[in-house]
Amino acid sequence: MLLEFQRDFAATIGEPAEGAMSIYRNTVLIGCVDALRANYPVVAQLLGNEMFEAVAVEHANQCPPRRPVLALYGARFPDWLAEQSWLHEIPYLPHVARIERLHIESLFASDEDPLEMAHVSGRDDWQALRLRLHPATRFQWLTAPAMSIWLAHREGSEGELELEWKAEGVLLTRPGLDVQPSRLSRAGHRFLFGIRLGESVGAAAIATAGLYPDTDVGSLFTSLVNAGAFAASSHRSIP
Amino acid sequence: MTLAAGVGFKAEHFEEALAAPAAGLWFEVHAENYMVDGGPRLAMLETVRSERPLSLHGVGMSLAGAVPPDADHIARLKLLVDRFEPELVSEHLAWSRLDGRCFPDLLPVPRTNEALARLADNIGRVQDALGRSILIENPSHYLALRDHQWSETSFLAELARRTGCGLLIDVNNVAVGAHNLGYDPAAWLETIPAELVGEIHLAGHSLDDEGTLLIDSHDAAVSDDVWRLYESFIDRIGAKPTLIERDGNLPPFAELMAERQRAQHVLEGSLALAA
Numbered sequence: 001m002l003l004e005f006q007r008d009f010a011a012t013i014g015e016p017a018e019g020a021m022s023i024y025r026n027t028v029l030i031g032c033v034d035a036l037r038a039n040y041p042v043v044a045q046l047l048g049n050e051m052f053e054a055v056a057v058e059h060a061n062q063c064p065p066r067r068p069v070l071a072l073y074g075a076r077f078p079d080w081l082a083e084q085s086w087l088h089e090i091p092y093l094p095h096v097a098r099i100e101r102l103h104i105e106s107l108f109a110s111d112e113d114p115l116e117m118a119h120v121s122g123r124d125d126w127q128a129l130r131l132r133l134h135p136a137t138r139f140q141w142l143t144a145p146a147m148s149i150w151l152a153h154r155e156g157s158e159g160e161l162e163l164e165w166k167a168e169g170v171l172l173t174r175p176g177l178d179v180q181p182s183r184l185s186r187a188g189h190r191f192l193f194g195i196r197l198g199e200s201v202g203a204a205a206i207a208t209a210g211l212y213p214d215t216d217v218g219s220l221f222t223s224l225v226n227a228g229a230f231a232a233s234s235h236r237s238i239p
Numbered sequence: 240m241t242l243a244a245g246v247g248f249k250a251e252h253f254e255e256a257l258a259a260p261a262a263g264l265w266f267e268v269h270a271e272n273y274m275v276d277g278g279p280r281l282a283m284l285e286t287v288r289s290e291r292p293l294s295l296h297g298v299g300m301s302l303a304g305a306v307p308p309d310a311d312h313i314a315r316l317k318l319l320v321d322r323f324e325p326e327l328v329s330e331h332l333a334w335s336r337l338d339g340r341c342f343p344d345l346l347p348v349p350r351t352n353e354a355l356a357r358l359a360d361n362i363g364r365v366q367d368a369l370g371r372s373i374l375i376e377n378p379s380h381y382l383a384l385r386d387h388q389w390s391e392t393s394f395l396a397e398l399a400r401r402t403g404c405g406l407l408i409d410v411n412n413v414a415v416g417a418h419n420l421g422y423d424p425a426a427w428l429e430t431i432p433a434e435l436v437g438e439i440h441l442a443g444h445s446l447d448d449e450g451t452l453l454i455d456s457h458d459a460a461v462s463d464d465v466w467r468l469y470e471s472f473i474d475r476i477g478a479k480p481t482l483i484e485r486d487g488n489l490p491p492f493a494e495l496m497a498e499r500q501r502a503q504h505v506l507e508g509s510l511a512l513a514a
Contacts, residue, residue, distance in 0.1 A: 002353050003305035005386075006337050009346060020381035020419070023447060023454060024344055031343025065341040068299025068312065069274045108275035111282075135277070177279040
């Protein structure tokens, strides 16, 4: 009986309603829209408030929350945006959404001390080290200048953005309390990709240098360590 | 009573909240907002907790669901309770989860024997997992459901009797429900046993677009009607931890503290009378 009542109730608030049922329906939708706006602030800026609300309501209807933790709601939003045919006029939008999702993941990932250069410098066996990415490290290669767009809107810059249409890499790390965004080179992406797959530092460095011979892999490694990309505890696990 | 009057904590007020000198001040947060693995939000709550007592108020356990609460959700609540050692832990007499979908709302349930048994079992599971009793909040009402077999206050008292849970009485929810469904809020409060009340919520409400229903919107100051109901309630049941809730149209922290001070006066007046 209770289950039937709840299924009927859920079906009723799934449709436009009046009076009391509209209050329940609106509260559910506003909860989803507000959560998406909080988690995708730059997408909301790019679409404008009215358009974003319409898009968010549509998404909430098709992909409602599966967990009550709305701080993490919207995992499917970037892929869903990529499937919307009307959005093909804004081809960078799903890529910007992907960065925003990575940002949420980085922001709420587990706490752990990052690896510091002092942990590894001066070691003879550094090439054999197998590092683990810090829990808050997120990186991706995007086939649009989404990182430039995201950074510009995050910093609240006004006016036209001068953009060159090119692929860009994003790296998000959390060396302290806050998420730190950086641009990631192709070489940096290859190196981190190798580490994530379990390659040793030496193997990832050789592969990276082979593909991108102009890159100074030593200073690339230093900059990734300084950004907090790796977990401190990982440098002890020497194979 | 260990807690006096408290305020719902908002990140926007972090620095002022920490600096507030008020004696007896405590804070409440929605548990779900902190059910993440790590990062600055949890670090902020750690700082708040190091300065003030805390209450964890859950909004997503779906205790009135037709099935047992989600085990992962209980585990996440337990992590927070173990880490932050809150003075109070509360949840709602409502459901918000069905067939794998979550509704960010507190949905109503007919007060039947079946719902009572289900709620008692669900509350028992949560209390067993946490190793402590929790408080259950009365919902706001917008819709006159058929099929009730229990009055609301006797239903709440019976839940407390069966599970050992306490009650969180939201006076604004009583006022909203009384307006929308047409009952006497003072008479409703009159039938709540004093010894079951572990916490009180005070919040503001607003009229819906059609101008007929009151909405428990938490976006305005506590109304005069709700203050009067609260004063009479405390006069009868004695001082109880009381929270000023505000979620929308967030005012400066000082405005919330002024409301909090008003509640504190009511509580201190009651203690003075009892002395």
